Amino acid sequence: MPVTSFQEKRTYRVNGHRVVIRQAKREDAPELRKRLARVIREKVYLDEAPDSLPDSREQKEEIEQIQDSGGLYAVVKVDGIIAGTARLRRGSRGVSDHTATFRTWLIPGYRGMGLGKKLMEYTIDWAQANGLEKINLDVWSNNDRAIRLYRKYGFRLEGRRRRQAILNGEYVDEIFMSRFL
Template sequence: MIIKEKTYTTSELRYIIRSAKPDDAKSLSQVRIQIDGETENMDREKGEAYIDREGFGKIIEADSASPANLFLVAEADGEVVGFSRCEGNSLKRTSHRVEFGVGVLKEFWGHGIGKNLLQESIEWADSNQIRKITLSVLETNEKAIQLYKKLGFEVEGILKDDKRLSDGNYYHTIVMGRIHREN
């Protein structure tokens, strides 16, 4: 699915959020690797589950044609600095929900990019008969958990000792969901 481009301005940064385009594939491949190396909040370590330019091109093409998927990028000064994706499916029993994921380059944290990517995704879901958005978040990512709760997500479960980080310790993954209930 494709959405209309929106511009956001903070005191320090101007950026746009828009649907991913095939021309973004190379940048997305590079940005994803960088994000994975900047934080342990992601599911992967740097370079794991690598998606190359061609792979991202196929994802963008499929998502643009699917009413159940949304692939957004955040762009500042002509460069991709973050992205988010809602992935759904066509199975009758689960076609009402999508799974949300997000990543923003560390240099661009604190400008509301992740929040605005999520808000755009929520708006899209609510206007496209998507009843539920799910996501998972590492228990130590307290800032993200608070944001998700503020935007209507609730804790639905905890996957205990789900991730082992570089310190050798195991951490829980929190599963959250937001249900859109029409009045």
């Protein structure tokens, strides 16, 4: 049963900037696509290619699909600009719908502001309010900042795929982490 105390929209002041975290809307799709393309071009954080980027219609459908299936698709806006997202995609109905897979990203220029912490708190609060029991994620082994954040919020190592990717000419492992709620 959902907890009624979860606040769907949260507003903060961070270093003089107005920060809002809220559920994504269909109208966010074009800007989300543009921002996601920027993160993908870095070839550091996401295992995606620019040609795999959804168009605006597909982005709208993804927002709806995740939310309609009981998941979370949230955006963080800084001074009115989408700076990143947090998603929880629920597992299969009846089999693993007590779990969800977490994914997040922030665009360059907005990292190091504490937005990852705010998104993590929002995500965990949402998960608890919506009956999830476990959050899963994967992260590249060279993403020390993210790994520290996940550990700080109670995520623990569940597994590792060695030499799963080549980033900037170096092999990196894919690390699997989870948190029980």
